[in-house]
Amino acid sequence: MNTPQKQIGAPMNRVDGRQKVTGAAKYSAEYQLPNMAYAVLVGSTIAKGRLSSIDTKAAERAPGVLAVITHQNGPKLPGHKPVGKDPSQPQTVGSALRVFTDDKIRFNDQPIAVVVADSWERARYAARLVKAQYAQEAHQTNLEANKPNAFLPTQAKKNPKSPVADYQRGQVDAYKTGALKLEAEYVIPTEVHHPIEMQSITAHWEAPDRLTLYDKTQGTMATRRDFAREWGLPEENVKVIATYVGGAFGNGLHSWPHESAAIVAAKVVNRPVKLMLTREQMFTMVGYRPHTWQKIGMSATPDGKITAITHEAIGQTSTYEEFTEATLGQTRMMYQAPNMTTRYRLAALDIGSPIWMRGPGEATGAFALESAMDEMAYLLNIDPLEFRLRNYTDKDPENGKPWSSKFLKECYQAGAERIGWNKRQLKPGSVREGDWLIGYGMGVGTFGAHRGTSKATAKLLPDGTVLLQSAVTDIGPGTGTAMTQIAADTLGVTPAKVRFEWGNSDFARAPTQGGSAIVNTVGPAVQEACLALKDKLRELAAAGNGAFAAARKEDVTFADGYLTLAGNATARVTYTDLVKQAGGQAVTVESKPSDKGREYSMYSFSVHFAQVRVHQLTGEVRVSKLVSCADAGTIINEKTAGNQMKGGAVGGIGMALTEAAVIDDRFGRYVTKDLAEYHVPVHADAPAVEVYFVNQPDPHVNALGTKGIGEIATIGVAPAIANAIFNATGKRIRELPITPDKLI
Ligand code: MOS
Numbered sequence: 184m185n186t187p188q189k190q191i192g193a194p195m196n197r198v199d200g201r202q203k204v205t206g207a208a209k210y211s212a213e214y215q216l217p218n219m220a221y222a223v224l225v226g227s228t229i230a231k232g233r234l235s236s237i238d239t240k241a242a243e244r245a246p247g248v249l250a251v252i253t254h255q256n257g258p259k260l261p262g263h264k265p266v267g268k269d270p271s272q273p274q275t276v277g278s279a280l281r282v283f284t285d286d287k288i289r290f291n292d293q294p295i296a297v298v299v300a301d302s303w304e305r306a307r308y309a310a311r312l313v314k315a316q317y318a319q320e321a322h323q324t325n326l327e328a329n330k331p332n333a334f335l336p337t338q339a340k341k342n343p344k345s346p347v348a349d350y351q352r353g354q355v356d357a358y359k360t361g362a363l364k365l366e367a368e369y370v371i372p373t374e375v376h377h378p379i380e381m382q383s384i385t386a387h388w389e390a391p392d393r394l395t396l397y398d399k400t401q402g403t404m405a406t407r408r409d410f411a412r413e414w415g416l417p418e419e420n421v422k423v424i425a426t427y428v429g430g431a432f433g434n435g436l437h438s439w440p441h442e443s444a445a446i447v448a449a450k451v452v453n454r455p456v457k458l459m460l461t462r463e464q465m466f467t468m469v470g471y472r473p474h475t476w477q478k479i480g481m482s483a484t485p486d487g488k489i490t491a492i493t494h495e496a497i498g499q500t501s502t503y504e505e506f507t508e509a510t511l512g513q514t515r516m517m518y519q520a521p522n523m524t525t526r527y528r529l530a531a532l533d534i535g536s537p538i539w540m541r542g543p544g545e546a547t548g549a550f551a552l553e554s555a556m557d558e559m560a561y562l563l564n565i566d567p568l569e570f571r572l573r574n575y576t577d578k579d580p581e582n583g584k585p586w587s588s589k590f591l592k593e594c595y596q597a598g599a600e601r602i603g604w605n606k607r608q609l610k611p612g613s614v615r616e617g618d619w620l621i622g623y624g625m626g627v628g629t630f631g632a633h634r635g636t637s638k639a640t641a642k643l644l645p646d647g648t649v650l651l652q653s654a655v656t657d658i659g660p661g662t663g664t665a666m667t668q669i670a671a672d673t674l675g676v677t678p679a680k681v682r683f684e685w686g687n688s689d690f691a692r693a694p695t696q697g698g699s700a701i702v703n704t705v706g707p708a709v710q711e712a713c714l715a716l717k718d719k720l721r722e723l724a725a726a727g728n729g730a731f732a733a734a735r736k737e738d739v740t741f742a743d744g745y746l747t748l749a750g751n752a753t754a755r756v757t758y759t760d761l762v763k764q765a766g767g768q769a770v771t772v773e774s775k776p777s778d779k780g781r782e783y784s785m786y787s788f789s790v791h792f793a794q795v796r797v798h799q800l801t802g803e804v805r806v807s808k809l810v811s812c813a814d815a816g817t818i819i820n821e822k823t824a825g826n827q828m829k830g831g832a833v834g835g836i837g838m839a840l841t842e843a844a845v846i847d848d849r850f851g852r853y854v855t856k857d858l859a860e861y862h863v864p865v866h867a868d869a870p871a872v873e874v875y876f877v878n879q880p881d882p883h884v885n886a887l888g889t890k891g892i893g894e895i896a897t898i899g900v901a902p903a904i905a906n907a908i909f910n911a912t913g914k915r916i917r918e919l920p921i922t923p924d925k926l927i
Pocket residue numbers: 401431432433434436539540541542543696697698699
């Protein structure tokens with residue numbers, strides 16, 4: 184009998200790799216529907232005020248133009264709730280900014296009109312003919328200037344247990360009375376996700392009350408819910424397809440104005456409408472990692488025990504939504520510290536709303552915390568790795584619960600060996616090669632091992648293929664591949680006998696891809712659906728063959744077109760018979776986390792070690808070596824998981840050294856408009872990243888033992904590099920990105 188290899192853990196190639204490299208994979212802007220029209224947005228040129236008039240006549244007369252839609256003639260959105268009713272509502276629900284509903288300008292480049300034409304070029308030309316007059320008001324786009332107006336998020340006011348509420352253990356601000364103390368401020372600028380694929384959508388009203396969207400989103404169900412609500416439709420009347428997503432990093436976690444505009448446009452012209460943002464528009468209306476100010480106070484005993492930490496943060500949000508993130512979460516749980524104070528505030532600016540960007544708040548918070556750890560180790564004259572070990576915790580100090588699993592020490596050891604930590608000198612600036620100063624640094628990351636509820640459908644096809652379906656998207660990590668492996672492993676078949684389909688809201692309900700939670704959440708649903716399918720087939724087989732009636736599920740095997748039974752040569756039923764009996768029915772299961780999980784604190788952990796070379800004269804920084812080690816539970820696919828770690832590490836290089844979206848506060852408008860000015864790391868900026876996985880199953884998150892990788896791949900990388908730069912040069916840079924001007 185054909186015994187398939189164990190699939191979980193195998194470094195399998197991506198199931199969609201061929202489609203992607205041959206161009207067969209269709210992204211949202213690549214759907215060509217009959218009678219398609221094209222939409223181009225017109226953005227405001229002020230940051231705050233009102234539209235006093237908007238002249239669309241010339242645009243309407245331009246060749247090929249089908250409609251010019253503004254707040255004056257836009258259709259009513261039956262489910263629209265005006266902005267400002269409750270800005271603390273979850274970001275993707277209800278109060279998010281919608282287009283053409285009023286004359287108010289809330290940020291520069293806010294869509295004020297959409298031009299629809301029979302070609303994209305004609306729409307683009309006509310968009311330039313729209314003329315707007317404004318009643319301008321004074322705007323505020325500067326975080327530093329607006330810090331005095333920072334406020335406690337509504338969510339924290341309502342719920343003192345909220346992760347963004349003030350937190351206290353031990354004495355308040357106890358670091359102030361510590362013998363050995365550190366006080367430092369850290370700043371990260373606005374960073375923009377900038378996946379290669381721009382945000383785009385094709386909206387098609389198939390009937391007056393039936394809408395299909397080919398959309399770049401991380402959540403087909405969330406997008407369906409948002410737009411069903413906006414148009415007052417039952418959810419099942421809206422279908423969202425997002426099979427291929429060319430990177431997102433968080434900017435597909437929210438429904439945005441351009442999606443709203445394309446749907447409005449399609450309604451008005453009664454044709455399918457395609458709308459794709461420009462790179463410049465990617466800065467202004469689809470979110471970003473918010474500019475954030477932080478301050479850390481830390482005290483320690485001379486032998487390196489932290490006695491107190493106070494960590495404060497002020498994150499930027501917009502005036503019409505309260506975007507919050509877990510900037511201070513890592514600080515509360517990473518190190519033993521008997522006295523802990525965290526305070527999180529928001530400052531509302533006249534800029535579009537931020538959104539989570541890879542390793543969201545934790546990556547921001549870790550820059551401050553892990554830099555401060557390095558600073559304190561330096562003050563104590565203790566090796567920074569040793570300092571972290573002296574403050575290691577075997578239970579979660581935030582809530583006293585045991586960890587579901589924690590192999591961070593193993594990561595420390597593996598990483599230290601691989602980077603050559605023993606070559607690091609305590610005294611900065613001691614290692615040089617010609618004009619290059621060489622330094623080593625480390626940074627730790629953590630992210631909740633979240634698991635939600637998900638469904639999955641499994642169906643045996645006549646050719647013996649098992650078809651699995653889930654509404655989940657695959658934004659690049661290789662979800663389709665991991666799920667194929669989980670299914671093949673559970674069923675005991677080769678991956679070639681499994682087809683996993685995703686990215687369609689009509690498929691079994693699944694959460695939005697984000698928060699490192701998809702393998703944790705959809706993985707068990709796929710596993711359970713396969714077990715249920717096996718069981719159902721066994722029952723069907725039992726009807727015609729008694730041997731199956733008494734058999735244990737585990738002994739039932741699929742192979743070569745037959746359902747067979749281990750140790751019983753006569754027990755054979757063909758798939759074709761089974762499929763006939765099953766009547767084409769699929770098994771759908773719902774998989775949920777168990778309550779028992781609440782007894783544990785569940786986190787993935789990572790540590791990143793960097794070796795940098797800093798040119799003494801020019802301040803140029805080269806990351807010459809980067810080692811990323813992760814305790815992320817079971818690794819389903821070493822290859823795709825390794826890719827994720829590398830991608831996250833490169834994102835961290837950008838955060839540390841190059842990325843910043845810059846606003847000219849006089850106009851409240853970004854001056855970085857493209858990738859020539861907003862610098863994402865390129866190949867020459869990144870060394871070959873070495874990845875190490877502990878690969879030990881977590882016994883509590885799910886039956887697969889996974890914990891999630893997506894966020895910890897980035898969290899902790901930027902401080903590792905900043906700390907390495909300090910070790911190389913003796914210069915402590917507390918404001919990212921660390922560009923050469925800060926080092927000379
Ligand atoms: Mo991620 S920031 O959850 O896409």
